[in-house]
Amino acid sequence: MKKGRMSEKDRLEMIRDILVVVGGICLIVAVVMLGRGISDDVQTRNQQAELKAMIDAATPKNLGQSTGRGTGTLSKPAQGGTTQTAEPGSEAEEIVEEYIETPTSMLPQYALLYELNSDIVGWLYIVGTRIDYPVMQTPSNPYYYLRRDFYGSYNTNGCLFADPASRVGTGKAAYDYEEGTTPGTNLMIYGHHMRSKEMFGELDLYATRAYGEAHPVICFDTLYEHREYQLLAAFRSEIYHVDDDVFKYYQFFNADTEEEFRNFVDNVKALALYDTGVTAEFGDELITLSTCDNSSEYGRFVVVAKRIRYEDETEE
DSSP: OOOOOOHHHHHHHHHHHHHHHHHHHHHHHHHHHHHHHHHHHHHHHHHHHHHHHHHHHOTTTOOOOOOOOOOOOSEEEEEOOOOOOOOOSSHHHHHHHHOOOOOTTOHHHHHHHHHHOTTTEEEEEOOOOEEEEEEOOOTSSTTTGGGBBBSOOTTTTTTTOOOOOOOOOSGGGGGTTTTTTTOOEEEEEEOOBBBBBOTTTTTTGSSSSHHHHSEEEEEEEEEEOOEEEEEEEEEEEEETTTOOOOOOOOOOOOSSSHHHHHHHHHHHHHOOSOOOSSOOTTTOOEEEEEEEEESSSEEEEEEEEEEETTTTTOOO
């Protein structure tokens, strides 16, 4: 028996059925992805709370600026002594007694985290914001923490991580990095711009002068010392093709000459969304925070800050 042609009505019904099935699949996928995203956000918040609790528990009291977790203000941090206020015989007192500062001794609170994961190189935080996270670095696998949490488990938020070309430095400025390694000119740190505001989800708030003036200090604790940086510039850029002859902020890590340093700073200031009134000179240390930006397909939002040097920072 010869089959007849499909009627227009049957064809429309078939298309409708296909669209219903495809739409249902898309809805299921969207729900699964949304659920996974929410789960990852909760996991991230719980994990960060857990890590910060560990830091607080292991931080010696009244040991001064060298112990990190500064105030994030432009006023000079107080220089404390070595007196602790924990109860005699308490766990806190034991931590203080074990803490003997040497040119390359780790801060006790970060030594604890280092024992948990030796990929950690520091902790970045900006007072008054949600940015308060460990910073990882894996030179042999630069993007390892792009979708992994502190313990290496899959998480869409990932971790903040330093570019492998960035030299964080070991030891302390107070000892002129004796027995350690000096920091590089520019510490580049990447993080996802999450809708949940996790990681660098709030970094683009620096696009407004008012926000920059309200949060001018970026704090970064290495495993060895507390550092503070003053906002130099906030700007939008993008990842360019290799052969594009343009300023590529993400290629600057060390300046061997004043010309190299000045070229970077001049370009950054030219791109700045507003004038911060802060300048930098050859020999200064910089920190650059970079995240995705929807201004273009490969857009990036960038914040650059200059390390604050206090008069007695290099004195024993």
